[in-house]
Amino acid sequence: MASSSLSSSHLRPTSEQVQRVSGQIQAVRQRISQAASHAKRRDPPRLVAISKLHPPTSILAAHTSCSPPQIHFGENYAQELESKAKVLPSSVQWHFVGKLQSNKAKVLAAIPNLYLVETLDSVKAAQALQKALVNLETKREGPLRVYLQVNTSGEDAKGGLPPLGGHEQGDKGGELVQLAQTIVQDCDRLELSGLMTIGAAAESRKGDGNGFQSKEEALEANSDFRVLSETRLALVRALRQAKVESKNSRYTQLLSGDDEEGGLELSMGMSADLEVAIWAGSDNVRVGTDCFGVRPKSRDEAMESMKHELEPPASA
Numbered sequence: 294m295a296s297s298s299l300s301s302s303h304l305r306p307t308s309e310q311v312q313r314v315s316g317q318i319q320a321v322r323q324r325i326s327q328a329a330s331h332a333k334r335r336d337p338p339r340l341v342a343i344s345k346l347h348p349p350t351s352i353l354a355a356h357t358s359c360s361p362p363q364i365h366f367g368e369n370y371a372q373e374l375e376s377k378a379k380v381l382p383s384s385v386q387w388h389f390v391g392k393l394q395s396n397k398a399k400v401l402a403a404i405p406n407l408y409l410v411e412t413l414d415s416v417k418a419a420q421a422l423q424k425a426l427v428n429l430e431t432k433r434e435g436p437l438r439v440y441l442q443v444n445t446s447g448e449d450a451k452g453g454l455p456p457l458g459g460h461e462q463g464d465k466g467g468e469l470v471q472l473a474q475t476i477v478q479d480c481d482r483l484e485l486s487g488l489m490t491i492g493a494a495a496e497s498r499k500g501d502g503n504g505f506q507s508k509e510e511a512l513e514a515n516s517d518f519r520v521l522s523e524t525r526l527a528l529v530r531a532l533r534q535a536k537v538e539s540k541n542s543r544y545t546q547l548l549s550g551d552d553e554e555g556g557l558e559l560s561m562g563m564s565a566d567l568e569v570a571i572w573a574g575s576d577n578v579r580v581g582t583d584c585f586g587v588r589p590k591s592r593d594e595a596m597e598s599m600k601h602e603l604e605p606p607a608s609a
C-alpha cells in the first residue's frame with residue numbers, strides 16, 4: 294500500500310541524487326518565475342516534472358528535498374506510472390502524458406493520486422475512463438481532471454485531435470467539440486480542464502523567450518502555441534453556440550461565462566521552450582530533461598535498472 298506522508302517511503306535517495314535533482318528543479322523554477330514576471334503573468338504556470346524512465350528515488354528526492362516540495366510529476370506509460378505510484382508517497386500528484394489506450398483506462402482510474410490525464414483524444418477513451426471510475430471499489434474524492442490533446446503540428450506521429458479555429462476551419466475540429474461535449478454532458482467522473490499539445494520539435498527551437506515584449510510575439514514565434522490558444526477560444530465559442538448544457542455547476546464558467554477562455558487551461562512548453570510557452574500563456578509546463586537530466590536511451594534497460602525500487606517494501 295502506498296504510504297501517505299511525504300517522507301514515509303521505504304526508498305532512500307542518495308545524497309548525490311538529492312543534490313543534483315533539487316539543484317536542477319530549483320534552476321527550472323527560477324526560469325519559470327523569471328519568464329512569468331517578465332511576461333507580467335499573475336499566476337505562473339504549474340511545473341510538472343516529467344519523470345519517465347527515471348527511478349523512484351529520483352522522484353522522491355524531488356518530492357522531499359525541494360523547498361517547497363515538488364508535487365506534480367508526469368509519466369507516459371500507464372504501467373510505469375502504476376508501479377511508481379505504488380512505491381511513492383500518496384502526496385505526489387500524478388499526470389499521465391502518454392498515448393491513452395482505452396484498455397489502460399482501468400489501470401489509470403485505479404491510481405488514487407492521479408491528478409490529471411493530459412492526453413485524452415477520443416470519445417472511446419473518455420467513456421472507458423468514466424466507466425472505470427464508476428466501477429471503482431474505493432471512489433476518488435473528486436472527478437478526474439482531463440485535458441484534450443490537440444495535434445497542433447499535424448504530424449502523423451503525434452497524437453491528438455485536429456485543432457479548431459484560425460484559417461482551416463471546416464468540420465475538421467468537429468471531433469474536438471464532440472469529445473468536449475461528451476465529457477461535459479455524459480462523463481460526470483471526469484472534469485474537462487484544458488487543452489494540451491506536444492508540438493513540433495522544430496517549432497520548439499524558435500524564439501528564445503527572453504527577448505519578447507508581448508504575448509503576440511510569442512504566439513508569432515511558435516505556431517503550435519498559437520494554434521492551441523486559438524483552439525481554446527474556438528472550442529469555448531462552439532460549446533456556447535451549440536448551447537451545450539450540463540447538470541454540473543463546475544461548467545458554469547465554460548458554458549455560460551463571459552470570458553473567452555472559459556476557464557480552460559493550456560498545457561504547453563517543455564525543457565527547450567518553456568519561456569516561450571509562458572509568454573504565450575501556458576498554465577502547465579511539462580519539463581523532463583531539465584529537471585532530471587538526459588533520459589536513458591533504452592526503455593528496457595531503464596526499467597531493468599530501477600526494478601529493485603519498484604518492488605513493494607518488505608513488511609517490517
Ligand SMILES: *Cc1c(COP(=O)(O)O)cnc(C)c1O
Pocket residue numbers: 343345369390391491563564565579580581582583
Ligand atoms: C517526455 C515528455 C515531456 C518532457 O520533455 P523534455 O524535453 O525532456 O522536457 C513533455 N511532454 C510529454 C508529453 C513528454 O512525453
